[in-house]
Amino acid sequence: MNLEPLKALKFYVVVNHEGKFFSGKGRHGYGDTWIDELTKIKVYTKIGPARKAASYFYNSSDKHPAPDIVEISVEKV
Numbered sequence: 001m002n003l004e005p006l007k008a009l010k011f012y013v014v015v016n017h018e019g020k021f022f023s024g025k026g027r028h029g030y031g032d033t034w035i036d037e038l039t040k041i042k043v044y045t046k047i048g049p050a051r052k053a054a055s056y057f058y059n060s061s062d063k064h065p066a067p068d069i070v071e072i073s074v075e076k077v
Contacts, residue, residue: 009074011043012050014057016067022053043072 014022020034024042035041044050050069058066 011045011072011074012047013041013043013070013072014050014053014067015070016057017065022057022067 016022016034018034020036021038021041023032023035023040025031025033042053044053047069054067054069057064
């Protein structure tokens with residue numbers, strides 16, 4: 001069996017100015033938008049949707065700075 005070496009898997013999360021993560025709130029959006037609990041954060045597999053989420057929160061808030069996008073790279077599984 002010839003398997004090509006697996007490239008690094010990349011994931012993206014959105015972090016606000018307080019260091020809290022954007023949450024995957026689930027159906028109908030109940031719950032807090034920004035959380036500290038890593039098991040409930042929204043993880044993106046592509047950079048585009050993460051950028052869209054960061055842009056949305058920046059444009060919808062006049063007093064807060066733009067959220068950051070953090071890349072998580074997994075080299076070995």
